[in-house]
Amino acid sequence: MDTVSELLDWFQTSGGSLDRSSVGFTVFPGCGRGAVALKDIPEGHVLFKIPRGLLLSAETSSLPGLIGLDRWKEAKMHMGWVGLILCMMWETVQGPSSKWSKYLESLPKTFDTPMFWSDAELGELKGTSVVDKLGKADAEKDFTEKLLPMVQSRPDLFLPETISVYYTLEIYHVMGSRILSRSFDVEKDEDQPEEDAGDETDGVAANTSLGSAMDVDLPQEETESAHGDSEHTDGDEDAEDEEEEPSGVSMVPLADMLNARYDSENAKLFHEKDDLRMVSTKPIKAGEQIWNTYGDLPNAELLRRYGHVDLVPLPNGELGNPGDVVEITADLAVAVLQTGDDAATKERIDWWLEQGGDDVVVLESDLEVPLALVSLIRLLRLTADEWEKTVEKDKVPKPKLDTEVLAVVYAVLERRLKEYPSTFDDDVELLRDESLSLNRRLALVVRIGEKRILQSAIQKIKGQQLEAQKGDGSRKRKTRPDQEGERMSKTQRR
Template sequence: MDQLISWFTSQGGAVDIEHFGLAEFPGQGWGAIALKDIPEGHVLFAIPRTLTLSTRSCALLDLFGNNSWTSFQLHEGWAGLILCMMWEESMVEKSKWFQYFASLPSHFDTPMFWNDEELAELRGTSVVGKIGRSEAENDYYNKVVPAVKSRPDLFFPEHLDRWYTLERYHIMGSRILSRSFQVEKWDPAANDEEDDGVLQPEMDVDGDDPTSAEPNEKDNDDVAEGHGGDSDDGDDGDDPGDVAMVPMADILNARFGCNNARLFHEQLELRMVTTESILAGNQIWNTYGELPNSELLRRYGHVDVFDLPGGGQGNPEDVVEVPANVFVSPIIDISPKGMSVETLQERIDWWLEESGDDTFVIEAQKGLEISPPLISFARLLLLSPKDWERAREKPKLPKPKLSEEDGPAVLDVISQGLQRMLDEFPSPIETDWELLSKPDLPLRKRNAIIVRAGEKRILLEVLNEVGQLQKSRTTESKKRKQPGQTGSRAKKSKR
């Protein structure tokens, strides 16, 4: 790692080697360490924008030609950046980033590299549907391979089997997923305004001046599936050219609630600045945003485990993502008229047009309550034909809260749907805790069990909450039917 610092400074980077150092941490790999006590607001290092690696800073795009680049769809998603990185690495010592590439990992414990047996341990979790291996490989074969073969003057035929293989493509994509920052073009006008403090996709980069204001804290949202980035880049305004590898900054590790440094961007450079004082010998942490274990595992190959306020262990940021389709069978079973799949699909399509949500997120941090959008969705599916037509004409979604008129059906649908999700997991939670007590458990299996146990814990607690509501409503319903309580029986006893 001394070579990395030497290379970094030789390329115009600045490092405070009196306070900032690199060290290997057990179970975490390389990270940053405070060599002396560091005060808040201290600049640890500065990176010239020209030293960041993106499709803007790499010469390949100009050599290839913008029209050709676009014709191969390399301007969409991450395929273009991956190709740039493969090309730069193929040039070895001739590349400006040669020493930087030497410092990057080539082995990953992210699910992208797991075999089928290992992936089976994640069955039932939200991770499986987000790995994106097939999407990544589709980009490789349909974008990268044709582009490479079209320009043997840039991608030498003798290099193809070494530097441009599918394996190298996955490695480069995983480096981006786990270590990239989003570094937007400098816009003086935008930086005069209040900055939201977050640049995505993977680590936070703040646009405020740390000497004049505190960085705004806000979680970043991942927009990438597999290695390809978001397929809707053009629709939401995200520019794949903003995604960049940032030497030195990407070596900082992250852990829930531990971040003590942030990356701020200026016109010509990026600066890593402490956000609180750090004692000598302590690790210097960046932030990835407060992420659930499912996302930590997918992006970075690790999980966070803490003692939870309500007892047990896990990640307080864990969530469960409930797909809308798990409620279709319960609706059909519960509907008194045997609602057809076609009718349900019509309502689901309308829901997607009006709300855009095909997944309902249950967050541990929000008290494990029933997701309000989920209540609205269940009520929509249970509407009578007359009420359905009225809702569609307005158009207006059902209120996202339970009402006395709902009866038990809404809770029954939610309960059965969540139970179906719980049944998808390969083992009960008690078995998970028993497995985690074994000291010789392989790392990937241990991480998978921690992820699925965290999601099961949330599902079980929400199901318990639904069960309590069902029991309460049943009790209230019985009371209303007792003599002297309501309606004609009350009048009869009065006479």
């Protein structure tokens, strides 16, 4: 019996419900294993139900209770993903005695994500935001300072002879990658005590800042338009995010077998009181793949989290990801303006952050200049007197995009483009090389997508500057006849 068949049998004998007449699992070229419609499926059809007891999390595993919840929190195992990773490691060691034995056996053991790339391969991602977001150093710090001390302190739970086999740094990264690529943000059961319910808002799954793979929506009877409304961001880098308790981050058997592709979602996971339900969100034809959603992420995030990229037709006829973005740091604006007063600049940046601003702004494929970038540039260009008045008003400058600010934006984008080690044309030409390794090809796709946005935005600004210059010239020409008429009138009056 193959792994999938064993998983499905385990799922159903453990209380899960699967419509086997409608849903099958197969391997799709270029996508790997995924779900397929075995017959025409109408919108709103329940494909399968997962009992909450089958979710694998730090709340459902017995390990935290065996260690002692006070000790668990004292060791900060409830912060970040380290606790869930340890639970998954421990459950793996339990073998068949673990409720999730068959599920854990079905999960991937290797990944193509940049977390496992060589230094040379990571060099291909220079200029993108991928490398800085890997969080590899922070993850290894958690492994060394949190997980290993916990494991070594309880030889009754973690047999010494198992540590070098099952509790290694390599397996730690594999478990973390499983969570990053396959976990869901799950809303807590309403019957749980309030103090354990996490931070929830309007009933939507909490803790989305921790960057798990997919979100769970509200029950259908509560909303019919919830698909894709939940937004999640990653939190590998932010220290404050690391202090949050990811009580809703769970591994969800079967649901994590669905693939995703840009703007292709036709199924969504909804939570009910006793279970989670994968429900079709539109009609699905027999033979079509059943797609979940990752939130239409840019290729940089798809590569970082899942090890693949999306290439779909763009309006200009090329292939790319319409969700691609370019991240621009505040440092670039500071470098372009060259204020010369580091202390004063730092003061303004600190104030900007206190006001809710960010040190990174996002340029999207619509090529609209980010309002936050405009506001930040105007803040950095204020005179000393203007700066004092702004602080008194306790409001950041309005994002007014005049010609002077537009010139700064232009320079910022040009500087951002130079952060890549190669040109757009070079990358496009290189992508035609069929002998490229998969990782290098993926890195090229990410770079090209970002450079396409930057170059298009720069061209757009050039056009705006030319229009502004024409407008200035037109206004000057219009004033001359009036001025001449005024002079003639004065002569006649004399």
